[in-house]
Amino acid sequence: MSNMIDQLNGVFPSVCSLDCPDQCGLLLHKQDGKIVKIEGDPSHPITQGAICNKVRNMTARIYDEQRLKYPLKRVGPKGEGSRFERISWEEAVSTITANWQRLIAEEGSESILPYSFYGNMGRIGTEGMDRRFFNRMGASRLLYTICQSAGTEGYAYTMGGSYGIDPEDTVDAKLIIMWGINAVSTNMHQVVLAEKARKNGAQIVVIDVHKNQTGRWADWFIPILPGTDGALALGIMHILFAEQIVDEAFLSQYTVGHEELRQHVRQYEPAVVSAITGVPVEDIYRLARLYGQTTPSFIRIGNGPQHHDNGGMTVRTIACLPALTGQWLHHGGGAIKGNGGFLDINTAALQRPDLLAKPTREINMIQLGSALLELDPPIRSLYVYNSNPAVVAPEANKVREGLQREDLFTVVHDLFLTETAMYADIVLPATSSYENTDLYKSYWHHYVQIQQPVIAPYEESKANTEVFRLLAQAMGYEEQALKDSDEEMIRQSLNYPRNPYLEGISLEGLQETQFAKAKITPLMASPLKTPSGKIELISEQMEKLGYPPLPTYTSLIDDGDYPFLFVPAPNHNFLNSTFSNNEKHVRMEKAPKLHMNASDAAALGLASGDMARVWNARGECELIVSAGEDVLPGVVVSQGLWADAPGRKALVNALTPDRVADMGGGATFFSGRVQVEKV
Ligand SMILES: Nc1nc2c(c(=O)[nH]1)N[C@H]1C(S)=C(S)[C@@H](COP(=O)(O)OP(=O)(O)OC[C@H]3O[C@@H](n4cnc5c(=O)[nH]c(N)nc54)[C@H](O)[C@@H]3O)O[C@H]1N2
Ligand SMILES: Nc1nc2c(c(=O)[nH]1)N[C@H]1C(S)=C(S)[C@@H](COP(=O)(O)OP(=O)(O)OC[C@H]3O[C@@H](n4cnc5c(=O)[nH]c(N)nc54)[C@H](O)[C@@H]3O)O[C@H]1N2
Ligand code: SF4
Numbered sequence: 160m161s162n163m164i165d166q167l168n169g170v171f172p173s174v175c176s177l178d179c180p181d182q183c184g185l186l187l188h189k190q191d192g193k194i195v196k197i198e199g200d201p202s203h204p205i206t207q208g209a210i211c212n213k214v215r216n217m218t219a220r221i222y223d224e225q226r227l228k229y230p231l232k233r234v235g236p237k238g239e240g241s242r243f244e245r246i247s248w249e250e251a252v253s254t255i256t257a258n259w260q261r262l263i264a265e266e267g268s269e270s271i272l273p274y275s276f277y278g279n280m281g282r283i284g285t286e287g288m289d290r291r292f293f294n295r296m297g298a299s300r301l302l303y304t305i306c307q308s309a310g311t312e313g314y315a316y317t318m319g320g321s322y323g324i325d326p327e328d329t330v331d332a333k334l335i336i337m338w339g340i341n342a343v344s345t346n347m348h349q350v351v352l353a354e355k356a357r358k359n360g361a362q363i364v365v366i367d368v369h370k371n372q373t374g375r376w377a378d379w380f381i382p383i384l385p386g387t388d389g390a391l392a393l394g395i396m397h398i399l400f401a402e403q404i405v406d407e408a409f410l411s412q413y414t415v416g417h418e419e420l421r422q423h424v425r426q427y428e429p430a431v432v433s434a435i436t437g438v439p440v441e442d443i444y445r446l447a448r449l450y451g452q453t454t455p456s457f458i459r460i461g462n463g464p465q466h467h468d469n470g471g472m473t474v475r476t477i478a479c480l481p482a483l484t485g486q487w488l489h490h491g492g493g494a495i496k497g498n499g500g501f502l503d504i505n506t507a508a509l510q511r512p513d514l515l516a517k518p519t520r521e522i523n524m525i526q527l528g529s530a531l532l533e534l535d536p537p538i539r540s541l542y543v544y545n546s547n548p549a550v551v552a553p554e555a556n557k558v559r560e561g562l563q564r565e566d567l568f569t570v571v572h573d574l575f576l577t578e579t580a581m582y583a584d585i586v587l588p589a590t591s592s593y594e595n596t597d598l599y600k601s602y603w604h605h606y607v608q609i610q611q612p613v614i615a616p617y618e619e620s621k622a623n624t625e626v627f628r629l630l631a632q633a634m635g636y637e638e639q640a641l642k643d644s645d646e647e648m649i650r651q652s653l654n655y656p657r658n659p660y661l662e663g664i665s666l667e668g669l670q671e672t673q674f675a676k677a678k679i680t681p682l683m684a685s686p687l688k689t690p691s692g693k694i695e696l697i698s699e700q701m702e703k704l705g706y707p708p709l710p711t712y713t714s715l716i717d718d719g720d721y722p723f724l725f726v727p728a729p730n731h732n733f734l735n736s737t738f739s740n741n742e743k744h745v746r747m748e749k750a751p752k753l754h755m756n757a758s759d760a761a762a763l764g765l766a767s768g769d770m771a772r773v774w775n776a777r778g779e780c781e782l783i784v785s786a787g788e789d790v791l792p793g794v795v796v797s798q799g800l801w802a803d804a805p806g807r808k809a810l811v812n813a814l815t816p817d818r819v820a821d822m823g824g825g826a827t828f829f830s831g832r833v834q835v836e837k838v
């Protein structure tokens with residue numbers, strides 16, 4: 160399969176690079192050197208030939224007329240409607256490095272900030288040459304908090320790290336709870352596996368603030384008020400202990416703190432929990448008994464409960480549930496929040512933190528706006544790649560005000576002239592993942608995969624690793640680590656004896672087989688990575704850090720005197736802001752909507768189809784009302800991160816808070832309050 164680029168026709172294996180748990184195996188069909196069709200790889204055990212609509216239509220994005228072809232420099236004012244001129248790579252690189260050298264001499268290397276996320280999940284392109292480069296430079300360091308950090312920390316207090324069950328085992332579950340995950344849109348192969356379980360008699364419960372496509376697919380949909388899931392989980396525990404439907408043998412052998420927890424959850428009586436969550440008392444009983452009496456039961460914990468002020472503790476709390484009924488010992492029972500821990504690679508070898516001479520300041524990526532506007536000493540240069548912060552980051556108006564600063568030298572490396580790129584001084588064209596070599600590891604299933612280039616770089620575009628090698632050379636950085644090839648970096652990452660699950664997985668092997676499953680052993684067969692080695696229902700570690708040691712419900716932070724909680728969630732046809740600028744995907748998604756309860760809409764004189772202005776002190780946007788019974792009164796839900804477009808004012812992140820969640824520096828996208836009125 161070496162040199163697939165030169166083969167003008169044929170079908171070639173690939174992997175989906177998007178930030179999606181499914182990380183599908185793909186087959187790319189080429190005709191005359193171009194990709195003409197993308198389908199799921201039937202031989203991939205998870206994908207089994209089926210992929211989402213977004214990626215089936217990905218060729219429209221790869222060959223979109225708007226794709227960046229060569230480097231650009233800005234010639235108009237910063238921001239919306241800016242203008243750019245073509246320049247050479249030489250000029251782009253020398254402009255960037257001349258600015259950086261001057262800044263480093265005058266203000267120090269911490270005046271430079273890299274900003275990135277997982278627009279492409281390839282490890283060496285997102286956590287490889289880039290990290291080496293900025294470590295060597297001594298730039299300010301970004302905290303990668305925008306997605307799952309609060310819940311990941313919370314889950315780890317209970318379970319010791321990102322370890323759940325093998326999703327392939329969930330076909331054997333008899334009860335599946337999708338908890339705050341819109342899996343039909345965001346984790347479609349978990350839905351496929353759940354469908355198989357359902358054919359064998361499993362029931363599917365969905366707990367969500369919005370009866371979206373996933374709620375409609377459920378056997379039982381439980382609507383809940385945003386940010387109250389921790390209380391519901393504690394109410395379930397209350398009933399499980401009170402009715403003695405717990406597995407005492409499991410609790411004694413595999414957990415610490417079950418006696419303390421038993422006492423502690425007495426306060427979470429169903430009536431109390433019902434008043435907090437909006438879930439009727441009889442439904443809390445029904446859910447607790449169903450959960451207590453069904454084995455194996457599986458909980459898929461999504462990002463919904465986590466993008467709140469109390470997100471870390473909420474996930475930590477839900478993660479305690481499977482232990483109460485001993486689910487972790489039953490094939491198909493347990494939970495998945497994330498499974499990244501099993502596929503840990505050698506990040507020290509990949510990222511080379513040793514190249515950082517001394518620790519530099521850390522900047523939370525969800526507070527980019529205030530970082531740009533308020534930090535002292537200031538950030539003078541921003542280098543953005545794999546991310547579109549002008550759309551995806553909270554407090555978008557602050558972000559854009561910061562990007563507008565005339566004394567900020569901004570570089571954006573992307574496939575498109577994104578909203579963020581409109582503020583750049585220099586724009587660099589990026590290759591698509593199908594043009595690159597990279598290593599992929601899922602955060603849900605247990606497969607490691609490889610991408611080898613299938614098509615030549617589009618016009619003058621370059622991969623992230625290539626750009627950082629060029630920048631390193633121009634900066635005069637001599638370290639071999641900044642010259643390593645993509646293949647060398649993959650080898651270094653996989654060479655990690657500390658993770659026995661990866662044993663036998665190598666670059667050469669992946670080049671042969673395209674994907675390989677890690678050698679996973681049952682979770683309870685060896686001590687967990689918690690301080691006690693057991694499931695920690697009580698956590699001394701948390702107590703030391705100032706958290707309640709037992710799972711505890713705390714309410715959302717007061718976000719001002721606005722009547723509605725606003726949940727701006729992802730949508731079906733985009734992936735975060737990716738695809739929101741591609742005509743085909745926008746057409747499939749139609750228009751940005753605001754789902755609200757019919758009673759709330761009526762009180763405001765709004766009907767479905769009306770344009771509503773949604774606002775708070777942070778900003779405003781306009782969305783089309785969809786009134787009905789899909790959300791509870793007092794809650795409004797939007798879907799999708801929409802690109803800027805003429806006549807559309809759908810920047811939902813103009814309204815979201817940049818408050819930091821209780822754990823992990825995490826984002827609180829869903830804890831904001833808003834007012835709604837007719838336009
Ligand atoms: N099609 C598509 N797929 C995607 C993405 C995309 O944008 N589009 N994004 C990808 C990324 S980066 C991620 S992190 C994942 C995220 O995917 P998910 O884990 O599904 O997370 P979200 O879509 O953010 O939210 C899931 C659900 O939580 C609900 N929710 C919000 N607040 C609460 C709450 O307090 N309690 C409960 N119970 N539910 C709540 C929302 O209504 C939504 O239905 O999906 C990935 N896959
Ligand atoms: N309101 C609200 N906001 C949210 C969320 C939400 O649920 N609600 N979800 C949050 C979550 S979970 C996440 S993960 C973030 C995601 O935020 P981002 O990571 O910023 O995700 P995208 O919007 O997909 O932007 C990725 C960008 O990377 C570019 N890109 C793709 N491949 C490459 C490459 O190889 N090289 C370079 N240089 N660029 C590339 C794409 O073209 C795209 O412009 O958004 C967060 N924002
Ligand atoms: S976005 Fe997700 S479901 Fe779609 S092809 Fe990629 S990995 Fe598969």
Ligand SMILES: [Mo]
Binds near residue numbers: 178305306307
């Ligand atoms: Mo995410």
